[in-house]
Amino acid sequence: MAENQQNIIDLRNIVVTFDDELVLKGINLSIKDKEFVTLLGPSGCGKTTTLRIIAGFVTPDEGDVIFEGKRINDVPPYKRQVNTIFQRYALFPHLNVYENIAFGLRIKKTPEKEIKQKVNEMLELVNLREFQKRNVNSLSGGQQQRVAIARALINRPKVLLLDEPLAALDLKLRKEMQIELMKIQKSLGITFVYVTHDQEEALTMSDTVVVMNQGEIQQIGTPEDIYNEPKNAFVADFIGESNIFHGIMLEDKLVNIQNHVFRCVDTGFKHNEPIDAVIRPEDVRIHEPEEGDITGRVESVIFKGVHYEIVVNVNNFKWLIHTTKYQEPGDEVGLSVYPQDIHIMKKSRVKKYSDDDSPSINEEEL
Amino acid sequence: MYKKVASLPYLIWMLIFIIVPLLFVAYYAFTTPNGSFTFDNIIQVKEHIYVLFRSIWLGLVATFVCLLLGYPMGYIIANSTNSKQRTMVLLTMLPMWMNFLLRTYAWMTILENNGILNSFLELIGIGKVRIINTSGAVVLGMVYNFIPFMIMPIYSIMTKIDKRIIEAAEDLGANRVQVFYRIILPLSLPGVISGITMVFVPAVSTFVISRMLGGGELLIGDVIEMQFLGSTYNPYMGAALALVLMVLVFICMAVMNEFDDGESEAIMI
Numbered sequence A: 001m002a003e004n005q006q007n008i009i010d011l012r013n014i015v016v017t018f019d020d021e022l023v024l025k026g027i028n029l030s031i032k033d034k035e036f037v038t039l040l041g042p043s044g045c046g047k048t049t050t051l052r053i054i055a056g057f058v059t060p061d062e063g064d065v066i067f068e069g070k071r072i073n074d075v076p077p078y079k080r081q082v083n084t085i086f087q088r089y090a091l092f093p094h095l096n097v098y099e100n101i102a103f104g105l106r107i108k109k110t111p112e113k114e115i116k117q118k119v120n121e122m123l124e125l126v127n128l129r130e131f132q133k134r135n136v137n138s139l140s141g142g143q144q145q146r147v148a149i150a151r152a153l154i155n156r157p158k159v160l161l162l163d164e165p166l167a168a169l170d171l172k173l174r175k176e177m178q179i180e181l182m183k184i185q186k187s188l189g190i191t192f193v194y195v196t197h198d199q200e201e202a203l204t205m206s207d208t209v210v211v212m213n214q215g216e217i218q219q220i221g222t223p224e225d226i227y228n229e230p231k232n233a234f235v236a237d238f239i240g241e242s243n244i245f246h247g248i249m250l251e252d253k254l255v256n257i258q259n260h261v262f263r264c265v266d267t268g269f270k271h272n273e274p275i276d277a278v279i280r281p282e283d284v285r286i287h288e289p290e291e292g293d294i295t296g297r298v299e300s301v302i303f304k305g306v307h308y309e310i311v312v313n314v315n316n317f318k319w320l321i322h323t324t325k326y327q328e329p330g331d332e333v334g335l336s337v338y339p340q341d342i343h344i345m346k347k348s349r350v351k352k353y354s355d356d357d358s359p360s361i362n363e364e365e366l
Numbered sequence B: 001m002y003k004k005v006a007s008l009p010y011l012i013w014m015l016i017f018i019i020v021p022l023l024f025v026a027y028y029a030f031t032t033p034n035g036s037f038t039f040d041n042i043i044q045v046k047e048h049i050y051v052l053f054r055s056i057w058l059g060l061v062a063t064f065v066c067l068l069l070g071y072p073m074g075y076i077i078a079n080s081t082n083s084k085q086r087t088m089v090l091l092t093m094l095p096m097w098m099n100f101l102l103r104t105y106a107w108m109t110i111l112e113n114n115g116i117l118n119s120f121l122e123l124i125g126i127g128k129v130r131i132i133n134t135s136g137a138v139v140l141g142m143v144y145n146f147i148p149f150m151i152m153p154i155y156s157i158m159t160k161i162d163k164r165i166i167e168a169a170e171d172l173g174a175n176r177v178q179v180f181y182r183i184i185l186p187l188s189l190p191g192v193i194s195g196i197t198m199v200f201v202p203a204v205s206t207f208v209i210s211r212m213l214g215g216g217e218l219l220i221g222d223v224i225e226m227q228f229l230g231s232t233y234n235p236y237m238g239a240a241l242a243l244v245l246m247v248l249v250f251i252c253m254a255v256m257n258e259f260d261d262g263e264s265e266a267i268m269i
């Protein structure tokens, strides 16, 4: 029980089914007070459903939802101390900007003077002062987003749930809003549970990233952990571009990849255990053919601004490599990798990779 | 440019079937049988002033009852599962597939002094009640005939209310009652207004219902009908009556819209 004291939310073994389809398959997640937690995963993996469990719009078939140590499975949404920023905002179309933001206070029968003061504070916070009398339908996407933020924050919730809040904005605005949201989170000291399918957004903004797939949590960790030590092939693939190999662990710190023995740093696997090995594109070094560990032929070179994206064919497996040095397509090159840059993972339970010798990411890239 | 061309057939339709007949009505209302201009017809309308106001009054009562019954109906239908929705909409519309006169005859046999309803009331010991040939029976007939026009626009606007907006209100702390008064009611007002219009206008100008259920007492619709088909054939008078009725209905609708606006603002504050 002692550990619950600092957790504001605990999800314990949450199971949800919709129309006989298992949507969440036993979610266990603890969220600390004032933490910025991001649920990251492909569309349809159950992120929104997880948020709706916390908000109270979905009741789990099994498991407990704990808020500050108390089970709240049966508490209706309007009694929970969490507020939500909905996907595509869901602003009240019949109310103007001011009244949208004031809604939560009016419900609580707050005195008019206090409403005025707090709404003005919020208008200030989200930079919408001169828009307060405007109809919400006449606002741009970015402005509607700000109204949604102010409306959700005016109740001073302990937890703010955000469901892909920036997905509808263009890239530049999205970057600005990311920074703004992080600032708001820090300055108000509110726990954020943030949903996105954009891995870059997740890594930039969060204290903790929760990677989900098909209704299951794949990995929970800091952005650095998730990026540097992906726990399985799915996480490695989803977090940035990767080369994922099927390999055999020969003994501690020795792995066979593509019929070549590489040194690595991982220990504790069985003798000849099949594993997934992940090598990031920026960790592959290119040499003269005779100097590398293995050799292949350059298939394509694309200039990406900061670096070149090069594909090297080694025995029909296409290595994706990021380098700042130009290579000539058709040339023979040698490749090498430092031991610490080879990430060995237990075989993933995700089917996609289990009996396919060339991971799909490589095919998609070409 | 394209839009103009596309709307042309509609404009022609409106011209032939709406504007031209209205012009005819206006022309006849101010004309004597030998073709000269006159105000006499309009002045003569005062002979029927009692019937006119009784019609408007009964129309208002019927509209109000339709709203009272139709609003919850529309709400319930809109919040049912899809298959139930279809069944309920069908049931709402079903009576309209039957001839108007037949429906009203059916009510006659139900409401008669020795009809089905009174037999039943006698059976359970309440005794006979005089229903037929009262204003109440006329209102009942109007409500029965026109309530689909109230339910349908309300149902239709309710289905258009985004569920996420209701969730957003709950998320901000609104309970069911607050969600209703602050979200559902104001967002459904346009449906209420079109429902009121669609019931009130035909109810005011209805004919036959009062003659059959109201003990032969006439409403303005019956009087107008008589000017064209009955023994008192006088289309000039009929046109004048129709014109005056139209203006009065117009004024009523304007007043009601005003009232609804005020109400919706009161809710928001």
Ligand SMILES: Nc1ncnc2c1ncn2[C@@H]1O[C@H](COP(=O)(O)OP(=O)(O)O)[C@@H](O)[C@H]1O
Pocket (backbone or CB within 6 Å): A018, A019, A023, A041, A042, A043, A044, A045, A046, A047, A048, A049, A050
């Ligand atoms: N109300 C619902 N009824 C039936 N299926 C649903 C419902 N909500 C979500 N689902 C299904 O649950 C799965 C997870 O959905 P969701 O949580 O919205 O995913 P995400 O937000 O990660 O894209 C999807 O397969 C979706 O089709």
Ligand SMILES: [Mg+2]
Pocket (backbone or CB within 6 Å): A044, A047, A048, A049, A163
């Ligand atoms: Mg979603």
